[in-house]
Amino acid sequence: MKLYDYILSPSCYKVRLMASLTGVTLDLRPVDFHPGAEHRSAAMLALNPAGCIPILEDGDLLLTESAAMLAYLAAKAAPAWLAGEKPEEAARVQQWLAFSSRLTASLGGARLHEMLLRPGDIAVLQRQGIAALRELEAGLVEQGVRGMRFLASERPTIADIACFPYVALAPDGGVALDPYPAIRLWSRALRSLDGFIEMPGIHRLHELKPEPPIPTVEV
Amino acid sequence: MTDQAMTMQAMIDEWYPVGLLSQLQPGGRKTALMGAPIEVACDAEGHARVTAADGRVLPVRARYGHVWSSLGAPQKELFPIPEADQPGRRFVDVGVVRVRCSPLRTVENFLDIAHFPFVHTDILGAEPHTEVQNYKVEIREDVDEVWATQVKFYQPQASKSASGGITTEYMYRVPAPTCSVLYKTCPPRPDEWDVITLFVQPLSEDLCDVWPWMALFDDETSMTDLIHFQQTIFLQDRSILENQIPRRLPLDPGMEIPTRADLTSIAYRRWLKRHDYTYGAQLVAQ
Numbered sequence: 432m433k434l435y436d437y438i439l440s441p442s443c444y445k446v447r448l449m450a451s452l453t454g455v456t457l458d459l460r461p462v463d464f465h466p467g468a469e470h471r472s473a474a475m476l477a478l479n480p481a482g483c484i485p486i487l488e489d490g491d492l493l494l495t496e497s498a499a500m501l502a503y504l505a506a507k508a509a510p511a512w513l514a515g516e517k518p519e520e521a522a523r524v525q526q527w528l529a530f531s532s533r534l535t536a537s538l539g540g541a542r543l544h545e546m547l548l549r550p551g552d553i554a555v556l557q558r559q560g561i562a563a564l565r566e567l568e569a570g571l572v573e574q575g576v577r578g579m580r581f582l583a584s585e586r587p588t589i590a591d592i593a594c595f596p597y598v599a600l601a602p603d604g605g606v607a608l609d610p611y612p613a614i615r616l617w618s619r620a621l622r623s624l625d626g627f628i629e630m631p632g633i634h635r636l637h638e639l640k641p642e643p644p645i646p647t648v649e650v
Numbered sequence: 651m652t653d654q655a656m657t658m659q660a661m662i663d664e665w666y667p668v669g670l671l672s673q674l675q676p677g678g679r680k681t682a683l684m685g686a687p688i689e690v691a692c693d694a695e696g697h698a699r700v701t702a703a704d705g706r707v708l709p710v711r712a713r714y715g716h717v718w719s720s721l722g723a724p725q726k727e728l729f730p731i732p733e734a735d736q737p738g739r740r741f742v743d744v745g746v747v748r749v750r751c752s753p754l755r756t757v758e759n760f761l762d763i764a765h766f767p768f769v770h771t772d773i774l775g776a777e778p779h780t781e782v783q784n785y786k787v788e789i790r791e792d793v794d795e796v797w798a799t800q801v802k803f804y805q806p807q808a809s810k811s812a813s814g815g816i817t818t819e820y821m822y823r824v825p826a827p828t829c830s831v832l833y834k835t836c837p838p839r840p841d842e843w844d845v846i847t848l849f850v851q852p853l854s855e856d857l858c859d860v861w862p863w864m865a866l867f868d869d870e871t872s873m874t875d876l877i878h879f880q881q882t883i884f885l886q887d888r889s890i891l892e893n894q895i896p897r898r899l900p901l902d903p904g905m906e907i908p909t910r911a912d913l914t915s916i917a918y919r920r921w922l923k924r925h926d927y928t929y930g931a932q933l934v935a936q
């Protein structure tokens with residue numbers, strides 16, 4: 432299975448992360464997205480006329496949408512990452528998969544603008560990013576009330592992996608995550624999964640240090 | 651004179667990177683230098699041309715993969731990198747990354763080896779190999795540059811061409827207030843040094859565009875892999891740099907706590923102070 436990949440792309444990272452979590456080995460083909468703009472070369476446009484990455488090739492299957500790649504990896508190697516039989520769960524997986532494209536457009540756009548100088552109206556992108564984060568936070572709080580730690584179920588699904596990277600990298604685009612306690616808990620739960628891998632800006636859980644002692648106040 | 655004009659004074663005549671030579675366009679690209687809007691374009695002959703907002707044509711150099719310019723009148727030629735003319739090396743334009751912090755802080759972080767195991771875990775350093783061995787730091791008066799030599803450090807994967815852990819030797823050099831050149835053990839050519847630079851364009855006192863560039867002996871690794879390796883390293887630094895408080899680099903003698911690891915940083919700060927290179931600095935005790 433061949434992934435046209437860019438190490439700094441959160442969408443490519445979704446696929447690398449899903450592959451690692453499900454034990455699939457990918458053949459990575461690095462694309463010089465920045466500064467070379469190779470994703471807009473004739474050869475790459477022939478694969479994906481939309482001119483973006485990731486692109487996943489497996490036999491005669493060619494995928495250009497990261498949500499489809501997550502579904503394919505899960506169906507192939509670890510069906511527990513797909514929705515179960517409950518209609519609500521199936522609906523929630525689809526809901527958050529579709530929602531993840533709003534994160535890409537807003538938080539991803541802000542990150543590209545702030546980091547790699549891509550054009551865009553930064554105030555609008557950040558405002559839309561914050562609106563999406565508030566919606567995600569509310570969704571996670573509601574799931575918590577239902578006794579579930581993840582977006583669609585009590586176990587992680589492809590919907591969590593679709594949403595996680597752009598959320599975790601929001602600070603790269605100047606959007607803070609401090610106001611969202613449910614998102615921070617969810618992020619910790621995902622980062623502690625077996626097979627979790629990092630990308631630049633998304634760290635493993637090594638900040639799990641003991642609480643600092645409370646200083647005693649002398650009266 | 652305003653505070654801003656005062657802190658710019660000593661640094662205004664320096665050369666700064668303002669774009670990639672390989673991406674020059676006739677239509678020009680708008681950017682900024684020390685708070686002033688500028689435009690970087692190429693003329694009819696394909697030569698780089700940099701203009702200020704008032705139409706003034708600024709001095710230009712085309713070296714080391716980048717366009718260099720200055721708001722002032724540079725007294726010195728752009729610093730030499732002799733390795734840039736050495737046959738057999740591959741030159742890597744890593745591409746711009748914007749960082750919300752002082753240009754001086756970006757250089758200071760680049761000079762700090764002690765952060766390798768914690769920020770570049772399993773690439774440029776790993777616990778428990780966190781010990782920085784003794785090394786030498788000096789301000790070379792003849793060339794007016796900061797140099798750190800005999801820097802040795804254990805690294806799990808020192809470069810794209812290194813397989814497995816090796817003890818890497820480094821030399822660091824600061825030839826200009828916002829530029830640093832790093833010389834590093836070159837695994838395929840033990841008698842040569844790989845050159846990795848950090849060229850920093852000060853957009854304002856707390857915002858910069860960083861243009862890393864490399865001159866390597868490596869015939870194996872693809873250009874894209876070389877770029878991605880260095881971008882990975884720099885992006886790890888970026889998330890640390892953007893969280894540093896204050897955003898500007900403190901230049902207060904009272905705040906220096908010398909340990910072996912940050913001798914280079916102390917020499918850099920001292921050299922900045924000596925030249926009044928304070929654009930991007932926070933002067934606490936005056």
Ligand SMILES: [Fe+2]
Nearest residue numbers: 759760769887
């Ligand atoms: Fe670093």
